[in-house]
Amino acid sequence: MTDSKAGPRLDRRGFMGASAFGGAALVGGLAAAPVLAQEISATRPAEGAPQVDFPSDPRAFGGSGTNRTEMDLFDCEVEGDWPKDLNGAFYRVGPDPQYPKPEQYKNDIPFDGEGHVSMFRIKDGHVDYKTRYARNARWLAQHNARRSLFGMYRNPSTDHPTVDGYNRGTANTQLFVHHGKLLAFKEDSPPVAMDPLTLETTDPEYTYGGRMMGKTHTAHPKIDPKTGGLIAFGYEATGFLSKDIEVFETDAAGNITWQVMVEAPYAGMMHDFCATEDYIVLYLTNLAADAEQIAAGGVHFRYDSTLPCYLGVMRRGGDGSDLKWLTGPNLFCTHVMAGWNEGTKITVDMDGGEGNQFPFFPSKHEPWDPVKGTGYIRRFTVDMGQRNVSTYQAETIYPHLTGMLARQDDRFHTLKYRWGFLNTMGAQDGWAVIDHATGNTRVATVPGFGLSELCFVPRTPTAAEGDGYLIGIGNSQAENGRSDLILFDIADILASDNAAPRARVKLPFRAVGQVHGFWADASAIGAA
C-alpha cells in the first residue's frame, strides 16, 4: 500500500491511487488560454467537454482516497506526544492526474499526473492539513477545457494543438522553501511558486526574476549552509533533447549569483545531483532521451544499458570549462543521500541499482530486471587532484540495507555528514537511520503501515546534525489505505530495535500520493 517509490515495486498496479489512463473520448477543438488561477472566477465546462470517467481500473478507486480534491482539514485528530515546540510545515507533492487521458496514451507513465501539493502545518501539537494543485499553465488549460490536453510523458508532439508551445511541467516531484516561496518542481520546467501557507500559486513559471538561462530546473536543489543560497541545475536546458545543462547558485534572497551552461555526453535523465563546498557533481543515467521513440509517439526516455552513466564534476564558481565526465562501475543511481569534498577528494553517496530503477520506461535491449534495479547505498569517490582523472571509484556501503529515496539532514548539504536516512524495503517498509561515524544502522517500522519517503526534521532549528525526527506518511493496510502522518523521534529509533512512533496525525482518509516531501521551519514560511 505504499506509494511513491522508485525501484522494483514500481510496476505494481496499485502504485498511485488515481493514476489511471485512457478510456475517455478524443479531445475536440477548443480554446484554452494560459491565465492565472486568480483570474478564474466561474469555471464552467468548455463546450462539449467529455464527461469525466476514468477507466475501470483497480488503481482508480479504493486506493484513490482523496485524489483530485483540494481540501482543508483544520486541527486534525492526533495521537501520541507531538513535540510542543515543533513549529513548521511538512510538505508533500505527487502526480495526481486531473483528467483521464485519451486511450492512445494508455501506456504513459504513472508519474505524468499534475502536481498535487499537501501541507501539514504543525504548531503547539496541533496540525492543520491543506492540499492544493500547483496551478500552472498546464493545469489551468486542462481545468478550463475540462479534459486532458497533454499526451505522453515529455513528448509535446502528442499534445492537443491548443496547447502547442506550452510549458508542459507538472510540478509533481519535489518541493523546496526558499526566499519565502514554496517552489514545486518538475525537472523538465521552471518551478511553480506557491504561497507557503495558503498553497495558492503565485507564479506558474518562476525563473528567479527572469535570470534562469535555461528552461528546466532540477527537483532536487541544495542549500549552501554558509550563505543560505540555493544551488540548482537543469538538463535539456536550452531546448527539447538538448545536451545543455545550466548550473546556478543564488544568494539567500534568491538572486542568481553564479550560473554556467555546460554540456552532457548525451541527453539523459539527471534526476538529482550533489553540491559540495567546492564542487558540483552531476550524475547522468543511461535512461536516455530517445528521439526515435519520441517521434513514434512514445515517452521521453528509454533505458539503454550499453551507454555509460557519468559523474560530471566541476568547480563551483568557475566558468564550467573544467567539467569532467567520469566513468566507473556502471550503476543506475537515482537520489543523492549526501556528498562532500576534502580538498580535491570528493565523496558522494547515492542510492541506486545495477540497472534501471524505473521499470515503466521502455528498455532498449533487455527486459526490466528487478534484481538489478534493487537499490543499495553506493559511495562514489574521486580525487580531482589526480592528473587526467577520468574514472570514479564506487563501493556498496551497508549492503544489508536495500531501498531508495535516500535523505540527509538538509542543513548539512555540501558538508561532510554523519547521519543518513533511507526508505528500506523488505517484508516491512522501514525508515533506516545510518550513523556513518560508527557504521551503526537502525530501521524503524510501523506494523501494518506502508511508508512513503521520510523527511528529517531538526529538533530545533539549531539542533546538532541528526538530532530530531523523521516524518512521513504511512498508509494502513488494514484500514483501506487510510493514512497517518507519522513522527518518529530519532533518539527512540537509536535506543530500540522496536521503536514506536512518537506521534501521529490520523487522517480519516487516504492522503493523496506523493513522490517526495520537505520540511520547513516556521521562520522560513512567514508563520508565527
Next chain:
Amino acid sequence: MTDSKAGPRLDRRGFMGASAFGGAALVGGLAAAPVLAQEISATRPAEGAPQVDFPSDPRAFGGSGTNRTEMDLFDCEVEGDWPKDLNGAFYRVGPDPQYPKPEQYKNDIPFDGEGHVSMFRIKDGHVDYKTRYARNARWLAQHNARRSLFGMYRNPSTDHPTVDGYNRGTANTQLFVHHGKLLAFKEDSPPVAMDPLTLETTDPEYTYGGRMMGKTHTAHPKIDPKTGGLIAFGYEATGFLSKDIEVFETDAAGNITWQVMVEAPYAGMMHDFCATEDYIVLYLTNLAADAEQIAAGGVHFRYDSTLPCYLGVMRRGGDGSDLKWLTGPNLFCTHVMAGWNEGTKITVDMDGGEGNQFPFFPSKHEPWDPVKGTGYIRRFTVDMGQRNVSTYQAETIYPHLTGMLARQDDRFHTLKYRWGFLNTMGAQDGWAVIDHATGNTRVATVPGFGLSELCFVPRTPTAAEGDGYLIGIGNSQAENGRSDLILFDIADILASDNAAPRARVKLPFRAVGQVHGFWADASAIGAA
C-alpha cells in the same frame, strides 16, 4: 450504511460518521470573539488548546470519510447518462462536530454537530463537488479556540463561559435557496446565509434585514408558488423555553410581508409545518422542552407520551387570533410531505409513528419502542368551516410503505398535489414514488447502497408536477462506505420495478453525512 434517517434505526452506533463525543480534556480559560470568517487570516491555536483526539469509537473512523474537511473536487468522475440540460445545484447539510466534546457531555445527541454544507454543481453532464462549514459565531468561536465550547443540545447552561449569550445554532438541518441566498437552518436560531456558488458564509445570523421578531427559524420553510415568497415560522421564538411562535411570509425578494406571534399549548419540538393557499398548519409534538432536565444539565427535549400532539391551524394573512390547536389520534410526525386546502377543508400528509421517532432523546415514561416509532404516511384532515372544531381526523395511507423524510415537488407547496416521495426502509433502502391520483406506488432501490434522503429535481424548471428526477446520496456497503450521488429518472421508476439509476457521481470517498438536501435551479443561484 445509510445516514441521516429519523426513525427506528437512528440508535445504531454507526449513524453519523464523526459524531463522536467525550474524551477530551476540560476546556480552560480562553478568549473567543465573534468575528466574521473573512476576518480570519492566520488561524493559530488558542493558548493551551487540547490536542484533537476524538475518543476511540467505531463511529470515528472508517465510517467517517471526509468529515471535518472543507474541499473542492472539480469535475467529478461520473457514470451513466447525465441529462445534458440539467443545470443547477444539489445541496446537502448535516451535523459534523468540529471538536470532540468534554467527557461530561458524552450523552449529547448525534445531531448536535456543526453544520457541514456540501454542493454538487451540475451542468452539461459535469459535476463539481464543494463542501464548507456554515461559519457562524459558534463555529468561529470554536475554530479560534481550537476546542469544543458548547455543551449539551440546546442547553446553554452547559456552555463555556466565554460563549455566554452566543447564538448556539449549528445550521445543520436543511438548506433553502431564496432571494439569491443559500440559507442554512437549525430550528433554534436564525439561518446562516451563504453564497450559493462559493459556499462562503455571508451572514452568520440572517434575520431578513432585521425584520424577524423572533430568535428562531424552522429548517423547513415553504414557497408560495404564486408569489415566490417564503413562508416560515419559529418556535420558542421570544426566548429559551418560551411558548411563542412567530409565523411570517416574505415576498420573492425576501422582504417580510406578514408576521404574527402566536402561542403554543406548551414548548415542544415543532420540526416541520404546512402552508396551504389559505392556511398555516403548525404541528406540535410531545417531545417537550423539559426545564427540569435542562436544569440538570441534560438535553433540551424529553418525550412525554402523556401529552397530546397538536395541529395548530390559522388563516394566512390574519392577526393569528383565529389559531386553533386541534387534537386527534396522538401520532408523532416529523416531516410534512405536502398539504392543501379546498375551501375550509384542509389535508396534510406527514410521515410519522405512533410514538417517539427520535430515540436518542430521553423518554419520560417508557423506554423507546421501535415499532411505535416506525413511520407511515399519515393523512390529517380537518374542516375549519365546522363550528367549534377542536379535533382532526387521521388515517394511514399506503400502509405497505414504511419510512421517513417525506418530500414532494417543492414547486407545488401550498397546492393540491399528486406526487409524493418517501425514503422507505426494509431489507433494502428505497426511494418511493407515490401517485396520489392513482394510488400507485413504486420503490427504487440501489443494491448494495444505503440511501440518504431523496430530493425531487424538475426535468426542466417548467416541467409538469413530478416530471423529473430523484437525486440523493448512496453509500456503498461493499466499498467501505464510499458515496455515489445517484440520479433516478422518475419515468424509469414508473416504468419498471427494477429501474436502475440514470446517472451517478462516483466520489472516491465517503461524503460527509447529511440530514436533508435541496435542489436549486441555476437561475436561482446566479449561475450561467
